[in-house]
Amino acid sequence: MKRNIYLDTVPMDEAVAKVRALLDRHALIGTETVPTHEATGRVTAEAVYARLSSPTYHSAAMDGIAVCAERTFSAREDEPLRLAPGEFVPVNTGNALPKGMDAVIMIENVVMNADGTASIEAPAFPWQHVRRIGEDIVATELLIPQNHELNAYDIGALLSAGIWELSVRERVRACFIPTGDEVLDFHDRPEPRPGQVVESNSQVFVSLARAWGIDARRVPPVPDRPEALTAAVTQALASDAHIVVIGAGSSAGAKDYTRSIMESVGTVLVHGIKAMPGKPSLLGVADAAHGGKLLVGAPGYPVSAVVCFEELLAPLAAWLEGRVRGRRRTVEVELTRRVPSKLGMEEFLRVSIGHVGGKHVATPLSRGAGMITTMTRAQGICRIPVNSEGVDQGEHLRAELLVPEEALERTLVTVGSHDNTIDLLADALMGLENPIRIASTHVGSMGGLMAVKNGSCHMAGTHLFDPETGDYNFPFIKKYLPDMDTVLVNLAVRHQGLIVAAGNPKGITGVADLARDDVRFINRQRGAGTRILLDWHLSQAGIAPSSVAGYDKEEFTHMAVAVNVLTGAADCGLGIMAAARALGLDFAPLARERYDLLIPRACLDDPRVQAVLALIKTEDFRTRIEALGGYETALTGQIMTPGLPLP
Template sequence: MDRNIYLSNISLDKAIEIYFEKIKDLKMPIEVIKTYEAKGRITAKPIFAKISSPFYNSSAVDGIAVDSKKTFTASEKNPVRLKEGVDYTTVDTGDPIPDECDAVIMVEDLIKVSEDEVEIIKPAIPWQNIRQMGEDIVEGQLILPQSHKIRPVDIGALIAGGVFEVEVYKKPKVAVIPTGTEIVEPGTELKVGDIIEFNSRVFVSLIDEYGGDATRFDIVKDDFEKLVEVVDKASKEFDLILLNAGSSAGREDYSRKVIETLGEVYIHGVAIKPGKPVILGKVNQKPIICIPGFPVSAFFVMENIVKKVVAYLQGYDVKDKRYIQAYLSKRVTSSSKYLEFVRVKLGFIEDKYIAAPIERGAGATMSLVKADGVLEVPEELEGYEKGSKVNINILKSEDEIKNTILCIGSHDVILDIASDLLSKKGKFTLSSAHVGSMGGILALKDRETHFATLHLLDLQSGEYNRPYIKRYIPNRKIALIKFVKRIQGLMVKKGNPLNINSLEDIVKKGARFVNRQKGSGTRILLDYELKKLGINPREIIGYDREDYTHISVAAQVAKNNADCGLGVYSAAMIMGLDFIPVAMEEYDIAIPLEYLELEGIKQFIDVITSKEFKMELDKLGGYDYKDLGKIIIE
């Protein structure tokens, strides 16, 4: 087998240092553009003012321009009378000041005597209410240094200083080349094994954000000769080539071989996770970066390597990451071999930020959509303990995070509906981390969430939720907001081909099962029902196979990766499955009593008790909301 091997596992900073040294002579040429078109461009030289601003003495207010010496005797007992054309000139804001004048008296301080005469009762101070020539910008003054990214306010200063054209580095032209036999264009009729190609569309948008000019190529299949041809052509027309996929160690991962045929590989393998298989090289004196195909890996390579290369080609050092300090809601483990990027949800609770880690797979695209920030675990650490104070690279503004209601607990699609309705109201958003009911209880206990969603059946009393709150949070006042009663049942393929009608049938018919994670309310319910029936969980094929949401369990059944799974009715309906009821359960909200007074919580309660929300529940089916909004104080 002809498989690739990695040349290195070099640190991110060292890899960038080495690569920049290899491409140091490949800076972009300079071009001259109109100043008003220069937003986001990088200055190629320092820029100096050509004129002063203002370039004449001007009035800062509406009033009259005077020679201050004529006003020195003015007082309430001895008003001074001034005549237009002799003692003063009427001026508006911005008007030039006559050479014989050195002060402006505001119109509000004038006493009109006649059409051309006024009186004043206090003297004018020399140069009062006058913007002197060069007060803002002086001719010859440095306005912007070299290697500066031009902002809208900079454009105003440049034009005010008489600079109407600027020298900037040309935008790098970037070739984005998606590769792979398995990928297809959006809209293609899919067959098993096909993957819709979307990475390149993300790359093009990111390159635009980074200040480059991207062109997407058509998909190139895994054909070595064709890849060589396309990359060779791109290297002659573009300033930077991004080759997506084919950087790993598979039999058809040709990227490294293509680069070595046309140029040189400098680095293959950087100590980051996800994103390790990245390749950095040069072809026909043009930098080329081969980016892993997994979407999350690709994103972090773009953000941490490609972004810096695009800036470097324009003589710019990008440093735009924003960090806050937050406390981890659960332990994070990591390999000491890599700098690992862990996506997190963020909330602001009791004057501190809380970071709740979410899915970590390299292919978990939605983890990027859901993430509020990224925890960067250094190579030398094996992770952080729960409660650790860590630096988080935030992907939203602090105001957005502070207006986020954090929910940690059990999943249900109705949380997504509530989130959407809350967002429509404007100020607040709902961010939920699905860690199961017990995870929610523990987050409440440790003051790491605004509220928890839970459906925990007490096996001794048969009561839902309240026994767990009393048991795990005995020293804090918790309000239980009744949410919904919902049907849990077996989700099976449409038509129920195995004729599964009960939990016993799973064992009898050797059905493949997909379970929920330990600590989830659904897992506890399953174990309770199995115990009642005298079924040993080990008799169920797939009992140890875990998923984290009702929808993902339903999706596994719909894709024929499992024959059945336990979940809620609405998830089965969304995925077009049949449903065999097992039990009705109570899905509630547990919230610290004092949080009921928070503005965001009040708005959330308004949403879930609204007519619009209840209409959405009716559309989904399987929910009883007659007690919705009822508050029980524990």
């Protein structure tokens, strides 16, 4: 089985420089004439010179009277000067200055007398409150240089100078070709079978490209057959596109044909960049017979593809059109946990960011290259340098913001155990008059306690059961946060149990069944309250964890456990009834437990926290919780005290 091997990875800036050195942008990108009023965002192809002056006449800059300044020099506060009709002319702002007049006196400094004269107490000086011809623009002067990206203010200046149309560079045009036997066209609204995926990378690219001013389009998915792929690429190169992007097929798989196809129509300059995700990216230039166009091989994993688009394609497209590439705003953030990294690779780390206790805290999200939802949940991206083996908890980095900085002040940071009620809360908070966004990170109940201890969040979801006292959360707070002032508020009482396939084909009814040879289990991560609950029940049943097939296989949310059961990857997993119900699965009850919100008292008066506490006390929100199934709301919104029994 032949595979592509790419060992010569290069830094991203070097990759871009290699392509720029070979691309002839002046031959590739032409010019066109467009109406001035439609030219915002376009790049001038040549210098623009003013045709008209602005203003084109001497004009009044204020409401008042126009006068000849020399005739007013005798005016004094103690001896006002009376101007007879004809010695002054009333004018409004923008009026042409009457012949013989060279100054304007503001109306508030003029007393109009009953006899038609005007009295002034101070002299005017020549050209006072007058906009002279050409004050702003002088005909024939340089107005806009070449290679200037036009903004709204430029359009106003151009029209004022009598420029009705102008020559600009063509918009960069790009064609995206999705590839893969497993790829389904989203236009068909398909229902994927195992081994199939809905094609979406093209629409991520098209949306990004249009935001960058690129005219982007996509063709239907092409199967992994060299002749079909070659035909699609050749057709795209024959079109008016300046850039041809081949989606997927850039890695080292036996059906990854992108490199060979690029080599058949041009030169491959880069195969592999020193970045994670994004390493398999390809860059090349088509030969003269195919227009000398830019060729891009984007990785198939969504987040890898985004790195390719943003770090390689975007700067090249901006350079082609003569634009200055914009940069995102950055803020300094404090990482909430340690993140190891591979030496020699620049890593793009998606993070959830919020403003907590006077600082910006960033919680790393999942690093999987295939997890596009980490982009939707991220408020920023941190770059771990090439020469670093990682960053420690508490270390400070710069984060590129994916949202306006002001949005961080409206972000509530929650860290801890996952629960479906947090999703309800996130939606309800965004429906408020002043919307609040939840940035939630699922690291388990113990992880939530540590985040509260480190000042990394506004609240933490926790449901830690202590067998010795029979109490929830307080024994753990006492042990791990002994000197910290916190408040514990109940969100719901929930039902935990074994999530099993619809119809429960294997007859799984309790923990004892987990020791059976024919039962495959899916577990929660270490530190999760659900994991702690499972371990207690296993010990009560005298079952060793090692005898549970799948005990070492972990997921981070109840919904992920349920999906494993739904797809047959596991026969059962411990989770909440709401997750089972959401996916049409069966449920064997095991325990009722409190799911509480742990809040540092220092955050209690924060408007975001107060909004949560007010919301969860409403009847409407309690009804929504109960509608999920497997929840009770008798304690919802109440402040908990040690030893409080379940209702």
